[in-house]
Amino acid sequence: MRRCKFCGSEAYVQLRSPRLAMCEEHYKEYVERKVERTIHRYKMFRKENKILVAVSGGKDAIAVALTLHALGYEFECLHINLGIREYSEYSEKIVRQQCEKLGVPLHVLYLRALVGRGVGELKTRREVCSYCGTTKRYLMNKFAWDNDYDVIATGHNLDDESAFLLGNVLHWNTGYLARQGPYLPGGNALVARAKPLYELTNYEIAKYVALFDMNLTTEPCPHAKGAKSILYAKVLNEIEEVSPGTKLNFVKGFLKNRELFQEEPVELRACRVCGMPTLREVCSFCRMWGVKEELKLQVEHLQDSEQHDEN
Amino acid sequence: MRRCKFCGSEAYVQLRSPRLAMCEEHYKEYVERKVERTIHRYKMFRKENKILVAVSGGKDAIAVALTLHALGYEFECLHINLGIREYSEYSEKIVRQQCEKLGVPLHVLYLRALVGRGVGELKTRREVCSYCGTTKRYLMNKFAWDNDYDVIATGHNLDDESAFLLGNVLHWNTGYLARQGPYLPGGNALVARAKPLYELTNYEIAKYVALFDMNLTTEPCPHAKGAKSILYAKVLNEIEEVSPGTKLNFVKGFLKNRELFQEEPVELRACRVCGMPTLREVCSFCRMWGVKEELKLQVEHLQDSEQHDEN
Numbered sequence: 001m002r003r004c005k006f007c008g009s010e011a012y013v014q015l016r017s018p019r020l021a022m023c024e025e026h027y028k029e030y031v032e033r034k035v036e037r038t039i040h041r042y043k044m045f046r047k048e049n050k051i052l053v054a055v056s057g058g059k060d061a062i063a064v065a066l067t068l069h070a071l072g073y074e075f076e077c078l079h080i081n082l083g084i085r086e087y088s089e090y091s092e093k094i095v096r097q098q099c100e101k102l103g104v105p106l107h108v109l110y111l112r113a114l115v116g117r118g119v120g121e122l123k124t125r126r127e128v129c130s131y132c133g134t135t136k137r138y139l140m141n142k143f144a145w146d147n148d149y150d151v152i153a154t155g156h157n158l159d160d161e162s163a164f165l166l167g168n169v170l171h172w173n174t175g176y177l178a179r180q181g182p183y184l185p186g187g188n189a190l191v192a193r194a195k196p197l198y199e200l201t202n203y204e205i206a207k208y209v210a211l212f213d214m215n216l217t218t219e220p221c222p223h224a225k226g227a228k229s230i231l232y233a234k235v236l237n238e239i240e241e242v243s244p245g246t247k248l249n250f251v252k253g254f255l256k257n258r259e260l261f262q263e264e265p266v267e268l269r270a271c272r273v274c275g276m277p278t279l280r281e282v283c284s285f286c287r288m289w290g291v292k293e294e295l296k297l298q299v300e301h302l303q304d305s306e307q308h309d310e311n
Numbered sequence: 312m313r314r315c316k317f318c319g320s321e322a323y324v325q326l327r328s329p330r331l332a333m334c335e336e337h338y339k340e341y342v343e344r345k346v347e348r349t350i351h352r353y354k355m356f357r358k359e360n361k362i363l364v365a366v367s368g369g370k371d372a373i374a375v376a377l378t379l380h381a382l383g384y385e386f387e388c389l390h391i392n393l394g395i396r397e398y399s400e401y402s403e404k405i406v407r408q409q410c411e412k413l414g415v416p417l418h419v420l421y422l423r424a425l426v427g428r429g430v431g432e433l434k435t436r437r438e439v440c441s442y443c444g445t446t447k448r449y450l451m452n453k454f455a456w457d458n459d460y461d462v463i464a465t466g467h468n469l470d471d472e473s474a475f476l477l478g479n480v481l482h483w484n485t486g487y488l489a490r491q492g493p494y495l496p497g498g499n500a501l502v503a504r505a506k507p508l509y510e511l512t513n514y515e516i517a518k519y520v521a522l523f524d525m526n527l528t529t530e531p532c533p534h535a536k537g538a539k540s541i542l543y544a545k546v547l548n549e550i551e552e553v554s555p556g557t558k559l560n561f562v563k564g565f566l567k568n569r570e571l572f573q574e575e576p577v578e579l580r581a582c583r584v585c586g587m588p589t590l591r592e593v594c595s596f597c598r599m600w601g602v603k604e605e606l607k608l609q610v611e612h613l614q615d616s617e618q619h620d621e622n
Contacts, residue, residue, distance in 0.1 A: 169480050170550070170557060172564030174571070231553055235546035239481070242542055246481060253483030260485070260571045 013207045017244035024211055028070075031208045035067040035196050042183040044194035049150040051075035052191075054140050055106070057094040057217035059209045060155025064196055066212060068153065069102055075153070076105040080139050082132065083111045083118020087222055094217050101214065107299065109139050115289040120223055124288060128223040131288060138285035139297070142276060144191040146297040151186070156195040159202045162247040163232035165254055170232075177254070177261040188268060189277050199248060324518045328555035335522055339381075342519040346378040346507050353494040355505035360461040362386035363502075365451050366417070368405040368528035370520045371466025375507055377523060379464065380413055386464070387416040391450050393443065394422045394429020398533055405528050412525065418610065420450050426600040431534055435599055439534040442599055449596035450608070453587060455502040457608040462497070467506040470513045473558040474544035476565055481543075488565075488572040499579060500588050510559060 002011035004023035011021035022030055038044070045051055053068065055061040055077045068075055079095045081088045092108060099106035112118050119132045144152050161180075168176045182199075186192035197205060209216065239246045270276070271283035274294040278284070285291065313322035315334035322332035333341055349355070356362055364379065366372040366388045379386055390406040392399045403419060410417035423429050430443045455463050472491075479487045493510075497503035508516060520527065550557045581587070582594035585605040589595070596602065 170561050170564075172561075172568050174568060228554070231550060235549055238546055239542060243539070250481050250483075253481075257483050257485060 012211075013204075015204070017240075017248065019244075027207065028211055031200065031204065032067050032070050034199060036071050038182065038199050039071075039194070039196055042181075042194070042198070044153070044183050044196065045073075045151045045192075047073060050148060051151055051153060052140075052144050052147075052149040053077045053104075053153045054136075054155070055079050055095050055098065056155070057091040057098070058155065059206055059216050060157055060160075060197060062098050062155075062214055062216065063200075063205045063209050064153050064155050065098070065102055065104060066209065066214075067196065069104065076107065076149075078140060078143055078152075079106060079108045080136055081108055081110045081112070082135070084120055084222060085118070087219060088118070090219060091217050094215050097215050107143065107302070109143060109297065109302075111135065111139070114139075114295055115291060117289070122288060126288075127225075129225065132223070134284050134288070138276070138283070141189075141191050142274070142295060143297045145189055145276075147299055149191055151192040151194050153194045153196055155197055157197040157200050157202060157205055158247050158251065159233050159236070160229070161195070161198060162236050162250050163229045165251055166232040166236060167228055174261045175263055178258065178263050181255060181258065189270075189275070198251070201247065323522075324515075326515070328551075328559065330555075338518065339522055342511065342515065343378050343381045345510060347382050349493065349510050350382075350505070350507055353492075353505070353509070355464070355494050355507065356384075356462045356503075358384060361459060362462055362464060363451075363455050363458075363460040364388045364415075364464045365447075365466070366390050366406050366409065367466070368402040368409070369466065370517055370527050371468055371471075371508060373409050373466075373525055373527065374511075374516045374520050375464050375466050376409070376413055376415060377520065377525075378507065380415065387418065387460075389451060389454055389463075390417060390419045391447055392419055392421045392423070393446070395431055395533060396429070398530060399429070401530060402528050405526050408526050418454065418613070420454060420608065420613075422446065422450070425450075425606050426602060428600070433599060437599075438536075440536065443534070445595050445599070449587070449594070452500075452502050453585070453606060454608045456500055456587075458610055460502055462503040462505050464505045464507055466508055468508040468511050468513060468516055469558050469562065470544050470547070471540070472506070472509060473547050473561050474540045476562060477543040477547060478539055485572045486574055489569065489574050492566060492569060500581075500586070509562070512558065 002014055002021040003009065004011050004026050005020055006026040007023060009023045012024040013027045014021045020030075051068070051073060053061065053065050053075050055065060056079070065075070065077060077095070077099050079092060081092050095108075096106065119135065120128055122131060124131060140152055140154075143149075161182075165177075165180060167173075168180065182195045184190075184193045200208075236247055236250075266279060268277040268279060269281075271278045271286055272281050273286040273291055274283060276283050276285075280287075313325055313332040314320065315322050315337050316331055317337040318334060320334045323335040324338045325332045331341075362379070362384060364372065364376050364386050366376060367390070376386070376388060388406070388410050390403060392403050406419075407417065430446065431439055433442060435442060451463055451465075454460075472493075476488075476491060478484075479491065493506045495501075495504045511519075547558055547561075577590060579588040579590060580592075582589045582597055583592050584597040584602055585594060587594050587596075591598075
């Protein structure tokens with residue numbers, strides 16, 4: 001039986017990089033300290049900031065909420081109901097349970113109420129996962145901007161980020177590389193985005209969340225496909241198996257060299273419909289969903305409309 | 312039964328990227344044209360250059376010799392007998408058969424005769440494969456320099472190069488990245504190095520060489536270990552399986568972006584023992600093998616000594 005390195009009691013988890021066995025108590029502390037260090041290292045936010053945590057119902061988003069809560073940060077949560085029928089109803093139910101249990105305020109945006117349709121019901125050549133990503137990023141940012149949040153924290157973890165990085169390196173998408181990282185500063189109607197789980201793996205996060213009595217969404221999205229990112233994550237795990245620490249060193253080495261990929265700043269203008277930054281006359285969100293008038297996402301507005309926040 | 316895209320006869324090979332089935336005759340032509348295009352694209356050498364092909368007995372080196380021969384280039388071959396007992400005797404025998412069959416001049420250098428020991432008999436903290444690589448590169452270059460060759464062609468292929476690239480990207484070895492590529496120009500006592508198989512995979516090369524009645528070394532080197540590069544090649548093959556063309560696009564995208572990794576040129580000086588370029592007072596080859604006097608590798612010299620060229 002493995003013993004906790006800190007107290008000698010029975011180990012709950014055994015990490016390979018760093019090589020470390022820990023009991024439940026010390027593992028919880030370890031993860032929370034690691035998140036705290038990540039927040040400081042990348043200057044993500046401070047206690048006095050107005051923080052919005054994007055929650056999906058999955059283990060990563062709730063891990064952000066759980067660790068920030070344990071570390072004494074105040075924050076509110078945002079969930080976007082994407083209108084994917086039962087799947088979205090189910091996800092929203094789980095998120096409501098999670099936030100209630102944690103005692104943190106939750107705001108819910110209903111895509112169907114805002115634009116009349118849900119994800120999967122759009123006629124476009126873009127893949128569903130691609131325009132769903134654009135939609136979520138837009139709504140998250142618009143909500144945070146309209147309600148004066150300083151930063152949006154998301155559940156992106158080391159597996160996501162290293163897989164994304166590998167895909168961008170294999171294709172030498174140098175533009176994407178320049179904009180990738182644990183913290184993307186805000187400005188020009190873009191609210192800063194932070195990834196407090198940037199240095200934690202799927203495994204580490206799952207073991208952390210399992211310490212809490214929290215329901216998680218376990219259903220996969222009906223639109224999810226065998227994405228390339230799953231393949232990249234898989235091969236990185238194979239390499240990690242032989243060389244523990246590869247994923248973390250890969251993203252850290254990238255961050256040290258990120259300035260190599262810096263490009264000329266582009267000229268953004270305000271979308272004619274919603275005023276948010278875009279390269280074109282109308283931003284991709286308003287264009288693809290056929291939005292004709294700015295969506296007002298101020299909490300006061302939302303509470304008067306049918307997409308009210310029940311929390 | 313698959314048919315040759317060019318003549319409709321039974322296909323010998325089916326490639327996935329580009330998607331192409333070919334008979335023996337047309338596949339042979341395809342590979343040779345591809346090598347010709349690679350030579351031109353990267354401005355490796357011309358018919359009037361004095362070309363040295365480094366041959367090991369394996370499929371890649373002989374594929375360089377076979378394609379250059381078919382394309383009408385004149386060249387000579389160099390084999391380095393590394394003094395790894397039976398393994399080296401066996402490799403040399405195969406190389407001699409290959410060159411005789413092809414009717415090209417072969418030079419053989421004997422490490423044991425030159426420095427008194429063979430690979431595997433050196434006391435050093437460096438791994439055998441690492442110092443063996445340094446040794447081969449030194450002797451190849453010294454021989455080519457002493458005998459006025461314009462360029463050394465080696466059998467590095469797309470699998471080798473993409474795996475090496477992946478390893479360097481995962482570790483962000485930006486210095487190595489700057490110096491990687493299909494053609495490394497010479498200068499300052501370094502003879503130019505060219506990789507005519509840069510855009511061909513292991514599979515493509517094996518299918519090409521199988522068209523000739525050539526013996527190949529099939530024994531692995533007794534010092535070979537489960538190197539990281541094998542793991543990187545394996546995961547790239549997994550990705551290639553799902554996205555044919557990934558390896559080629561990876562190295563080509565890298566070449567387009569290679570200038571990102573350019574570093575300040577370093578000041579090289581002449582090794583106190585042999586005069587070859589080095590960062591230190593004595594170059595790594597002379598230092599690790601304890602060489603006290605310049606090895607004279609001019610063919611005239613070699614023919615007078617015990618490491619004579621029997622070809």
